[in-house]
Amino acid sequence: QFYGIDAKKLEAGRYIQYSDIASRQPVCVLGYFTATRLFGSAEAAVGESIRFDGNVVKVVGVLQRRDKDELKQGGPDDRALLPYTTALLMNQNADVSEYIITVDKVEEIAAARILLTVFLQGRYKSPDYFYISSMSEMLKSMESTMAMMSAALGGIAGISLLVAGVGVMNIMLVSVTERTREIGIRKSLGAKKSVILQQFVIEAAVTSSIGGLVGIALGCVITPAAGSLMHMKAAATLPAVLVSFGVSAAIGLVFGYMPARRAAGLNPIDALRSE
Incomplete structure (x- = not known):
């Protein structure tokens, strides 16, 4: 699950680092509900270990609480984030089909898309081998669809x-x-x-x-x-x-x-x- 830029807002501990990704460290960052459900509090969860399908993973951080109304199973605070290299190793799968990239400002989306396109064209030589979509485009498409539905209902x-x-x-x-x-x-x-x-x-x-x-x-x-x-x-x-x-x-x-x-x-x- 994707948290966005605010994923680094922590209640306790630290976030996943590049060194964790590069060395496939068995570490994770828990959501607030998961940490309190398993260990009683965010602070108590840091340093403890949990098991994913037989793989022991150390908890290095806990995200801040996102849902202000209710902590519940399956909610935004019921999460566990791992380095993607570690997750691939656990799943015995070396393929990554999708990357999600964030920018600090909405105005930077167009520039980021151009940079990514240039970078990927240098790697794959053909635009047919990759596809880039942005949330702003998806939002515009949804707004257009909603406008059509509203007009029809009207x-x-x-x-x-x-x-x-x-x-x-x-x-x-x-x-x-x-x-x-x-x-x-x-x-x-x-x-x-x-x-x-x-x-x-x-x-x-x-x-x-x-x-x-x-x-x-x-x-x-x-x-x-x-x-x-x-x-x-x-x-x-x-x-x-x-x-x-x-x-x-x-x-x-x-x-x-x-x-x-x-x-x-x-x-x-x-x-x-x-x-």
């Missing part, structure tokens, strides 16, 4: 909102048709156009808001369940809930305006004649 969400809006509009149009006589009676008794308009817009907003609340409740139940199945923490956040409710209410206001306007524009006499 399009799907937009279609869903449009369908929901059309559904609200149809419901309100049916409501206006069924309540034509009621509208005519209210207008004949002096109800203003703005009052009728306000009534049906509010009804549309309430209808869509109820649907939004049902969706939010289902989301709050399904999200943690889906997260547990994927072994990750997932929960509905307050901003997401507020945005969801606001969107559902806005759909009712926007798509309910046309049926409300139609209801407000009815002629009282024609409305009273309606069956």
